[in-house]
Amino acid sequence: MKNVKKWITVVSLSLFCLLFLFPFYMMIVMGTYYSEDLFRTLPILPSNYLLENLKTIMSANFLLNYWNSFYVAVMFTLLAVGVAGLTGYAFAKFDFKGRNVLYGFILATMMIPGQLGLIAYVMEMKWFGLNNTHAPLILAALNNAFGVFFMSQFIRSSVPTEVIESGRIDGCSEPGILIRIVLPFMLPAMSTLGLISFLGSWNNYLLPLVTINKPDLYTLPLGIANLSTVFRTDYSASILGLTLGTLPLIILFLFGSKTLVQGLTGGAVKG
Amino acid sequence: MKASSLSRKNKWPYLFIAPYFISYGVLSLFPIIFTLYLSLTDWDLYGNRNFIGLDNYKQLFFHDSYFWKSLLNVFIFLIGYLPALVIFGMLIASVIESKLIRSKTFFRLSVFSAYMTTPVAVGIIFALLFDWQGGFLNQLFVELGWMNQKINWLGSAESARWIVIMMVFWKNLGYFVMFYTAGMASIDRSIYEAAVIDGASAKDVFQRITMPLLKPINLFLIITSIISGLQLVEEPMLLFSGWASGSSMVGGPDGSTFTPIWYMFDASFDSSAFKYGKGASIAYSTFLFIAFFSIMSMKWFNKEDKGR
Numbered sequence: 001m002k003n004v005k006k007w008i009t010v011v012s013l014s015l016f017c018l019l020f021l022f023p024f025y026m027m028i029v030m031g032t033y034y035s036e037d038l039f040r041t042l043p044i045l046p047s048n049y050l051l052e053n054l055k056t057i058m059s060a061n062f063l064l065n066y067w068n069s070f071y072v073a074v075m076f077t078l079l080a081v082g083v084a085g086l087t088g089y090a091f092a093k094f095d096f097k098g099r100n101v102l103y104g105f106i107l108a109t110m111m112i113p114g115q116l117g118l119i120a121y122v123m124e125m126k127w128f129g130l131n132n133t134h135a136p137l138i139l140a141a142l143n144n145a146f147g148v149f150f151m152s153q154f155i156r157s158s159v160p161t162e163v164i165e166s167g168r169i170d171g172c173s174e175p176g177i178l179i180r181i182v183l184p185f186m187l188p189a190m191s192t193l194g195l196i197s198f199l200g201s202w203n204n205y206l207l208p209l210v211t212i213n214k215p216d217l218y219t220l221p222l223g224i225a226n227l228s229t230v231f232r233t234d235y236s237a238s239i240l241g242l243t244l245g246t247l248p249l250i251i252l253f254l255f256g257s258k259t260l261v262q263g264l265t266g267g268a269v270k271g
Numbered sequence: 272m273k274a275s276s277l278s279r280k281n282k283w284p285y286l287f288i289a290p291y292f293i294s295y296g297v298l299s300l301f302p303i304i305f306t307l308y309l310s311l312t313d314w315d316l317y318g319n320r321n322f323i324g325l326d327n328y329k330q331l332f333f334h335d336s337y338f339w340k341s342l343l344n345v346f347i348f349l350i351g352y353l354p355a356l357v358i359f360g361m362l363i364a365s366v367i368e369s370k371l372i373r374s375k376t377f378f379r380l381s382v383f384s385a386y387m388t389t390p391v392a393v394g395i396i397f398a399l400l401f402d403w404q405g406g407f408l409n410q411l412f413v414e415l416g417w418m419n420q421k422i423n424w425l426g427s428a429e430s431a432r433w434i435v436i437m438m439v440f441w442k443n444l445g446y447f448v449m450f451y452t453a454g455m456a457s458i459d460r461s462i463y464e465a466a467v468i469d470g471a472s473a474k475d476v477f478q479r480i481t482m483p484l485l486k487p488i489n490l491f492l493i494i495t496s497i498i499s500g501l502q503l504v505e506e507p508m509l510l511f512s513g514w515a516s517g518s519s520m521v522g523g524p525d526g527s528t529f530t531p532i533w534y535m536f537d538a539s540f541d542s543s544a545f546k547y548g549k550g551a552s553i554a555y556s557t558f559l560f561i562a563f564f565s566i567m568s569m570k571w572f573n574k575e576d577k578g579r
Contacts, residue, residue: 017381090287117302142294174283203389221391228514246392265453
């Protein structure tokens with residue numbers, strides 16, 4: 001009886017997961033077909049046109065989209081983590097005038113959705129002459145109240161005040177204390193925040209859509225959205241492009257998923 | 272606890288927080304306030320800069336059926352996927368966490384993978400599945416003989432809404448499962464053991480122990496879902512971007528998958544209008560609704576708490 005129940009559970013969960021992964025499977029398989037065949041037969045099993053489609057994709061500047069996304073996401077992550085770490089440290093380990101008011105301000109701004117100021121942000125970037133550069137995408141990292149909150153909570157609970165004090169007694173300067181003594185303690189939280197920031201930047205579509213209109217500067221989501229215009233006639237090549245744009249990062253992130261999950265769930269589960 | 276023995280007048284904390292607050296002022300606070308001002312003007316790309324008071328809002332609330340339709344749509348979607356996400360999320364999380372399943376990581380990751388996918392790709396993948404002529408499902412169903420004619424799923428208002436609901440469900444289930452598994456893992460095992468010794472059935476344990484202990488997580492998930500659900504935009508936008516069929520359609524058939532933020536984009540950047548003032552008023556109106564409904568749901572949760 002127990003065995004039957006176990007089997008039913010395992011089989012139904014497996015079926016559910018297969019159904020769940022099916023859209024990905026369909027996407028991968030459709031990318032291996034010759035475009036014309038796609039409509040003639042039912043694309044259930046992989047076909048043999050993968051390499052040809054790959055050649056077509058590589059002839060466009062799809063790799064450039066990859067590089068742009070990567071470069072923007074790295075800069076975004078460094079900026080987001082760096083500023084959040086610095087600010088979070090000050091709030092967690094210093095007692096200064098106005099601290100509570102300013103921290104309250106940060107908590108309050110956490111509730112404001114990012115899209116609210118978007119129209120004026122885009123206009124502002126135009127005034128600064130920064131449209132059609134990657135700067136608006138990277139500078140968006142500075143709107144990061146959550147990061148400050150996250151780092152500050154972590155530093156408060158995980159960085160012992162004693163080591164900071166002993167650094168001061170030894171005559172170390174404040175920036176020196178931060179870099180040499182506190183930073184190693186902060187690394188786990190920084191890597192979690194880094195992963196979240198990277199993912200956020202990588203998946204961003206709306207901001208590049210309205211600030212960038214040069215194909216050379218497109219990030220991956222823009223590149224994917226435009227594949228169908230680039231390969232108007234080659235349906236399966238653009239599907240392969242979609243696969244190449246989607247899967248590698250999913251796989252990469254699944255390896256880091258433990259850190260990511262901890263970061264995403266940390267605050268809520270304890271609360 | 273005293274945070275440090277330094278004097279309160281030390282300059283270093285101010286130097287450490289300065290980059291954040293300066294950049295926040297320039298890159299976030301200013302745009303937010305300026306958007307509020309924009310919403311009171313007829314500002315557009317062609318040189319109009321007139322202050323018109325609340326006219327944009329009056330137009331939106333009293334004469335604009337598109338705005339109300341877009342709001343109605345996101346609520347229909349929410350009602351469609353949120354209960355399903357809560358129920359299936361808990362169910363799947365509890366099955367994965369139970370002793371019956373050995374390869375937990377595999378199952379966790381397979382539901383989580385959709386959440387990692389770029390929203391743009393999610394919209395396109397569903398367009399490929401449900402496309403009229405070249406769509407995978409139509410081909411499959413015709414081949415299997417379940418249908419004798421291809422159905423234009425994305426062409427009718429009702430089925431288009433269902434597809435958006437399925438799409439958001441597919442994307443977010445992993446997120447819900449992840450939170451529930453984290454929550455279930457943090458519940459003390461000994462509570463369960465005590466309940467089992469007292470003769471509680473699995474159903475009792477789930478209803479009386481797991482559910483109440485997951486309440487803070489439910490609160491968090493439901494409120495964040497309302498906030499992000501009202502801002503839904505990329506997935507339906509790409510579903511109807513014409514990636515599959517070749518012709519794009521703003522708002523889907525009959526505006527059935529139009530969303531407020533999509534409207535904001537369409538009004539300010541996408542159509543030939545470039546009406547920044549109108550777009551700004553859509554942004555602020557939408558956030559009024561977001562604030563209202565997230566406060567309401569928080570209140571509702573708290574009231575239920577006291578009722579116990």
